[in-house]
Amino acid sequence: MNLDLKEINRCVRCGTCRSVCPVFEESGWESANTRGRILLTRGLARGLKADSEVLDSLNTCTTCGICTDNCPAGVNPPQLIEAARRDLVGQGIVTREQAALSRNIFESGNTFGDPGDRLAWLRDRSLLREKADCVYFVGCMNSYRRSDTAARTFALLSRFGATLLPAEQCCGSPLVRTGFDAHRFVDENLRQIKGTGANTVITGCAGCYTTLKNNYSADLEVLSIPEFLAEHIFELDLEPLDITVTYHDPCHLGRHNKIYEQPRRVIEAVCNLKEMKASGKDARCCGGGGGVRSGYKDLSLRMAKRRLQDVPEGVDYIVTSCPLCIRNLSDAGAGEKAIDLADLVASAIR
Ligand code: SF4
Ligand code: SF4
Numbered sequence: 001m002n003l004d005l006k007e008i009n010r011c012v013r014c015g016t017c018r019s020v021c022p023v024f025e026e027s028g029w030e031s032a033n034t035r036g037r038i039l040l041t042r043g044l045a046r047g048l049k050a051d052s053e054v055l056d057s058l059n060t061c062t063t064c065g066i067c068t069d070n071c072p073a074g075v076n077p078p079q080l081i082e083a084a085r086r087d088l089v090g091q092g093i094v095t096r097e098q099a100a101l102s103r104n105i106f107e108s109g110n111t112f113g114d115p116g117d118r119l120a121w122l123r124d125r126s127l128l129r130e131k132a133d134c135v136y137f138v139g140c141m142n143s144y145r146r147s148d149t150a151a152r153t154f155a156l157l158s159r160f161g162a163t164l165l166p167a168e169q170c171c172g173s174p175l176v177r178t179g180f181d182a183h184r185f186v187d188e189n190l191r192q193i194k195g196t197g198a199n200t201v202i203t204g205c206a207g208c209y210t211t212l213k214n215n216y217s218a219d220l221e222v223l224s225i226p227e228f229l230a231e232h233i234f235e236l237d238l239e240p241l242d243i244t245v246t247y248h249d250p251c252h253l254g255r256h257n258k259i260y261e262q263p264r265r266v267i268e269a270v271c272n273l274k275e276m277k278a279s280g281k282d283a284r285c286c287g288g289g290g291g292v293r294s295g296y297k298d299l300s301l302r303m304a305k306r307r308l309q310d311v312p313e314g315v316d317y318i319v320t321s322c323p324l325c326i327r328n329l330s331d332a333g334a335g336e337k338a339i340d341l342a343d344l345v346a347s348a349i350r
Contacts, residue, residue: 002083003045017067034067064285065255085179097295109169121147132163139205141323153342173207178291206250206322230262243316244272249283250322277310288328304332
């Protein structure tokens with residue numbers, strides 16, 4: 001049993017979280033807000049049978065963490081919700097979409113079930129050095145769906161000696177978030193990372209980042225692209241751009257890992273920054289995380305549309321550092337205006 005009743009009982013049912021949960025904002029359905037989900041986890045811990053409504057409630061949490069930041073009782077709802085998902089998966093109780101996503105990953109090593117070469121975007125294979133101090137962990141989305149960003153990010157990082165894993169696998173994030181065991185992928189990626197001799201892994205995906213940081217080896221230094229670039233931005237020969245952008249904080253970089261200041265430092269070295277209406281720790285979720293985009297696409301896109309209402313007037317781009325956020329914001333109407341931080345920096349290099 002993954003469910004910790006002591007932790008669940010810390011919830012005093014005050015409902016503060018109702019006012020911030022992005023899912024409740026769209027559905028208005030009590031059991032699809034944080035408090036309702038906590039009540040369901042309590043029920044499950046006491047033997048409640050999970051029907052499809054219970055599954056929908058638990059699986060529509062994006063794990064955005066804004067409830068955690070606002071809970072006066074110190075409850076960490078996404079942690080409890082993920083534990084409930086693990087319990088249910090352990091009993092074989094999953095939705096069709098959860099089963100399809102996990103099947104894709106277990107069969108192909110990526111979230112798309114794509115049998116193609118993960119490094120198809122890499123034209124110059126001589127850059128794939130066997131030994132290096134740091135590794136660029138690309139992630140499924142940038143490898144298969146945003147490979148131009150992968151190529152530009154690697155071009156930046158290889159200036160600093162980074163290499164790639166010869167046969168990178170999904171980091172395991174979608175499995176961990178939706179309740180499945182990801183140790184097979186963790187072990188395989190770790191084996192390859194160790195093989196390069198690197199102690200540092202750099203990634204441009206917020207989902208990969210939080211998983212590499214929390215589910216891999218404690219000996220590994222894990223850096224996000226904003227952290228790495230903030231450290232090295234003045235070593236790049238930049239020509240500042242005469243544009244204004246806004247920054248969308250991915251939940252798993254911002255609230256979950258407190259990376260707020262570094263992406264802003266990078267942007268301000270390149271161009272003008274105008275903040276979103278809700279930003280930093282108050283940033284609204286794009287709706288794409290926690291398996292919600294793959295399981296509940298309409299709901300996910302409604303959240304992304306609402307996030308776009310926070311974009312200030314007069315900006316040229318919405319910059320972020322997570323390909324899942326980019327996909328959801330693009331599909332919800334931002335189109336080509338949603339770009340990666342690494343793409344912004346690459347376009348400013350002389
Ligand atoms: S804010 Fe915290 S204590 Fe209040 S209902 Fe939500 S989870 Fe429970
Ligand atoms: S993590 Fe986000 S989506 Fe999940 S219950 Fe909390 S506020 Fe709602």
